Amino acid sequence: MTARIGVITFPGSLDDGDAQRAIRLAGAEPVALWHGSHDLEGVDALVLPGGFSYGDYLRAGAIAALSPIMAEVKDAAAQGMPILGICNGFQMLVEAHLLPGGLIRNAHQQFIRRDQRLRVENASTAWTSHFSAGQEITIPLKNGDGGYICSAETLARIEGEGLVAFRYVGVNPNGSLDDIAGLTNERGNVVGLMPHPEHAVEAGFGPDTTAAMRSGVDGLGFFTSAIASLASAAA
Numbered sequence: 001m002t003a004r005i006g007v008i009t010f011p012g013s014l015d016d017g018d019a020q021r022a023i024r025l026a027g028a029e030p031v032a033l034w035h036g037s038h039d040l041e042g043v044d045a046l047v048l049p050g051g052f053s054y055g056d057y058l059r060a061g062a063i064a065a066l067s068p069i070m071a072e073v074k075d076a077a078a079q080g081m082p083i084l085g086i087c088n089g090f091q092m093l094v095e096a097h098l099l100p101g102g103l104i105r106n107a108h109q110q111f112i113r114r115d116q117r118l119r120v121e122n123a124s125t126a127w128t129s130h131f132s133a134g135q136e137i138t139i140p141l142k143n144g145d146g147g148y149i150c151s152a153e154t155l156a157r158i159e160g161e162g163l164v165a166f167r168y169v170g171v172n173p174n175g176s177l178d179d180i181a182g183l184t185n186e187r188g189n190v191v192g193l194m195p196h197p198e199h200a201v202e203a204g205f206g207p208d209t210t211a212a213m214r215s216g217v218d219g220l221g222f223f224t225s226a227i228a229s230l231a232s233a234a235a
Helices: 016-026 069-078 088-095 152-160 220-234
Strands: 004-009 029-034 045-048 083-086 102-104 112-120 136-143 147-149 164-168 180-184 190-193
Touching (some): 147 180
Parallel strands (some): 083 190
Antiparallel strands (some): 112 136, 180 190
């Protein structure tokens, strides 16, 4: 049976269509969901996409974290459903306390857009199993509020418990503590990151590689990992 992965659209979402396309290319069925609904429509996994929900007023992701559908997202997370937050979606996950810490304005106070090298730190989550620990991948990054922060106590805990999913390699683009680019929860079903894997899923449209321009497809592994995780759970 084909996995059904929901993509939630919030007011100001920009990359919901791209996320749906990535899901389709990975071999699952994308399901469009609306932030004002309380119905997840029976999906098997969820993606909170990038964008500027509610214009990033108050704090990026803070208002969206209070949207009606987030009550269902929290319940689904507690039940073990795979949930991926991308950029603004990552900001929503920390604002909803599904992941620890917070995200603030980039250290240089400027919006950044670059193809960013990442190191996979945790390959045991629902969204990273098709990578290997220590593997370096290249994923597009575009954000103005991507600086990861947390208390010293929280930082020690996430480092000690292996909850850092990705780190920036080569350059820290936004001043994030410990070069943190993405996190996972303890169970490994909820993952959030600032870079955009949905923009690196098809040759001809991804980052440049040594093989050819725009040939990078490292982002596809996020979605195939989730599909494999769902198939394993159903077996």
